[in-house]
Amino acid sequence: MDDRINQLEERKSLEDIAEEIGFATVSLLSNIREGMIKVPLDRVPGLARALECNPRTLFLLALGQYLDEDALVTIKQIIGPSMSQNEVAWIEALRSASDNADPPLSTKRAMIIRAIFGKIRRQPG
Numbered sequence: 293m294d295d296r297i298n299q300l301e302e303r304k305s306l307e308d309i310a311e312e313i314g315f316a317t318v319s320l321l322s323n324i325r326e327g328m329i330k331v332p333l334d335r336v337p338g339l340a341r342a343l344e345c346n347p348r349t350l351f352l353l354a355l356g357q358y359l360d361e362d363a364l365v366t367i368k369q370i371i372g373p374s375m376s377q378n379e380v381a382w383i384e385a386l387r388s389a390s391d392n393a394d395p396p397l398s399t400k401r402a403m404i405i406r407a408i409f410g411k412i413r414r415q416p417g
Contacts, residue, residue: 352368
């Protein structure tokens with residue numbers, strides 16, 4: 293979190309970030325930044341918006357302050373991999389095109405996807 297705040301410092305002050313999160317003062321943000329207090333889980337969405345970062349990633353980092361590593365691994369297994377908004381849009385387009393049939397990714401389908409991005413592998417021979 294500290295690195296992200298530093299990256300944003302040319303555009304946003306600590307006061308701006310604290311205000312976006314809904315903190316009354318910057319001291320709470322400073323205490324979180326310095327590791328003196330844990331990130332309140334209910335503030336993760338606002339904090340992610342203010343820091344312009346992925347809320348899922350930030351939530352998992354925040355959970356790591358409250359849980360041991362085994363519990364965190366279990367949660368990550370249950371909720372699955374993180375996806376960007378663009379990846380979500382791709383998945384939704386695939387679901388729509390397949391009428392939610394959940395088709396397997398065959399070799400041919402993988403080749404078609406690679407071709408979309410100009411990454412065609414030449415077959416030997």
